[in-house]
Amino acid sequence: MLTKPDIEPSGEGAAAQVGEPLVEATGLEVHFGLRGGLFSRFSGGPAGAVRAVDGIDLTLRKGEVLGLVGESGSGKTTLGRTLIGLTKATAGSVSYRGQDITALGERGLRPLRRRLQMVFQDPHASLNPAMDIRTAVGHPLRIHNLVADDREYEARVVDALERVGLTPPERYLGKFPGDLSGGQKQRAVLARAIIAEPELLVADEPISMLDMSVRAKILQLMLDLKRDLDLTYVYVTHDLASAKFFCDTIAIMYLGRIVEYGPTEQVFADPQHPYTEALLAAIPEPDPERALPRELPRGEIPDAARPPMGCAFHPRCPVAVAACGWEARDLRTLLENRWLELAPEAASREKSLFADVESLAADGQSSVAIAPGRGHTPEDVLEYLRHLREEASEAEPREPFWHGVVTMHAENGRAVVEFAPPRDPRLSLIPATGVQVACHLREPVGSTTGT
Numbered sequence: 099m100l101t102k103p104d105i106e107p108s109g110e111g112a113a114a115q116v117g118e119p120l121v122e123a124t125g126l127e128v129h130f131g132l133r134g135g136l137f138s139r140f141s142g143g144p145a146g147a148v149r150a151v152d153g154i155d156l157t158l159r160k161g162e163v164l165g166l167v168g169e170s171g172s173g174k175t176t177l178g179r180t181l182i183g184l185t186k187a188t189a190g191s192v193s194y195r196g197q198d199i200t201a202l203g204e205r206g207l208r209p210l211r212r213r214l215q216m217v218f219q220d221p222h223a224s225l226n227p228a229m230d231i232r233t234a235v236g237h238p239l240r241i242h243n244l245v246a247d248d249r250e251y252e253a254r255v256v257d258a259l260e261r262v263g264l265t266p267p268e269r270y271l272g273k274f275p276g277d278l279s280g281g282q283k284q285r286a287v288l289a290r291a292i293i294a295e296p297e298l299l300v301a302d303e304p305i306s307m308l309d310m311s312v313r314a315k316i317l318q319l320m321l322d323l324k325r326d327l328d329l330t331y332v333y334v335t336h337d338l339a340s341a342k343f344f345c346d347t348i349a350i351m352y353l354g355r356i357v358e359y360g361p362t363e364q365v366f367a368d369p370q371h372p373y374t375e376a377l378l379a380a381i382p383e384p385d386p387e388r389a390l391p392r393e394l395p396r397g398e399i400p401d402a403a404r405p406p407m408g409c410a411f412h413p414r415c416p417v418a419v420a421a422c423g424w425e426a427r428d429l430r431t432l433l434e435n436r437w438l439e440l441a442p443e444a445a446s447r448e449k450s451l452f453a454d455v456e457s458l459a460a461d462g463q464s465s466v467a468i469a470p471g472r473g474h475t476p477e478d479v480l481e482y483l484r485h486l487r488e489e490a491s492e493a494e495p496r497e498p499f500w501h502g503v504v505t506m507h508a509e510n511g512r513a514v515v516e517f518a519p520p521r522d523p524r525l526s527l528i529p530a531t532g533v534q535v536a537c538h539l540r541e542p543v544g545s546t547t548g549t
């Protein structure tokens with residue numbers, strides 16, 4: 099968290115100054131195969147995949163600072179890496195200055211590496227402890243064959259060190275990473291990143307491992323470098339407070355997708371997606387006297403290998419509607435959460451109505467047939483569920499799960515619960531704001547919301 103926002107907001111680099119499209123992603127997907135268990139290895143069956151990036155379109159313009167923001171596992175790093183060809187896309191494309199880089203092999207990418215650089219989170223791990231600063235910072239000059247002789251090499255390294263504030267440079271040239279503070283190391287990493295004259299830097303949590311006192315300084319340095327060297331940035335972070343001051347544009351990510359995307363000022367002033375609202379509400383207070391423990395909404399981030407149906411945020415969303423993607427496993431979560439709050443005897447009495455609560459775990463099912471427990475009938479189960487629904491409709495806030503239940507009836511000795519058909523919310527523009535949001539509650543008038 100950036101507690102002292104004493105840096106210049108990047109407003110100077112905002113919309114007015116951003117130029118032509120530099121990088122464009124279209125239908126971008128990055129899936130990582132899961133190593134299967136013993137069974138799937140023998141059977142040759144699919145072991146599933148983590149959908150780290152799951153269908154993303156975006157345009158990064160020259161001079162823009164784009165923030166990729168979201169909780170851990172939302173796919174920020176993978177998207178950032180794929181935008182510069184460090185991670186291979188599974189589907190879709192990324193083009194840099196009109197050239198499709200997803201189609202390039204390592205050889206084709208090599209000349210672009212100089213122009214597309216990455217800055218990692220951990221400056222300690224980014225620098226080889228056995229390499230002095232002269233060698234480490236100048237390394238890209240050697241790799242890309244950019245200097246004619248040692249004199250030119252030295253002059254370029256000195257210039258880079260000056261630009262990042264490691265002055266006088268002579269004092270740092272012969273030092274080793276172990277001689278530097280965290281902030282100085284990140285400055286050296288930045289010097290190495292800019293020395294080959296890149297056009298785009300993807301900075302992955304570049305300040306999160308630094309002392310609070312130097313975080314704002316490093317971000318300010320990055321803004322100065324951007325201005326002086328005509329750079330474009332992708333800033334990967336889970337820290338909205340720093341993104342607010344640093345970014346022109348923000349993409350809020352959830353489980354591999356962008357759920358809200360637009361000018362930073364607008365997104366902060368008037369968040370449209372319930373997830374963005376929750377993230378903003380969870381920003382810690384800079385003043386420790388007033389700090390309240392703030393938490394994101396109920397539940398945990400779902401497994402990216404088994405994303406929820408419809409809107410992936412619906413199981414945690416306080417205002418979800420019928421079309422958001424309710425399914426059998428949401429019923430299981432609802433029941434288990436209830437039983438956790440009851441006294442053990444009451445909980446086991448209620449549990450005994452169900453033959454097998456585990457069977458509600460299957461994903462991707464828009465209806466579920468529940469087998470009653472021993473000595474119970476489907477009607478007992480239905481009566482219990484109806485009772486829960488009534489209770490929930492009186493509670494404040496109302497439990498959104500019940501919006502998704504279309505019918506409950508007995509059939510073939512089972513209690514059948516049917517859910518509303520799920521719909522995938524697509525990013526759509528909110529007129530007059532410049533913000534795109536993927537939420538059924540914000541769909542343009544005229545489209546069906548399914549509520």
Ligand SMILES: Nc1ncnc2c1ncn2[C@@H]1O[C@H](COP(=O)(O)OP(=O)(O)OP(=O)(O)O)[C@@H](O)[C@H]1O
Pocket residue numbers: 130131148149150168169170171172173174175176177336402
């Ligand atoms: N090389 C990989 N192999 C398998 N799975 C991966 C790999 N890299 C990322 N993942 C998975 O992809 C998903 C997205 O990860 P990613 O690191 O992009 O998210 P993130 O938002 O940057 O999270 P964090 O802030 O924790 O770095 C996660 O479920 C992660 O476990």
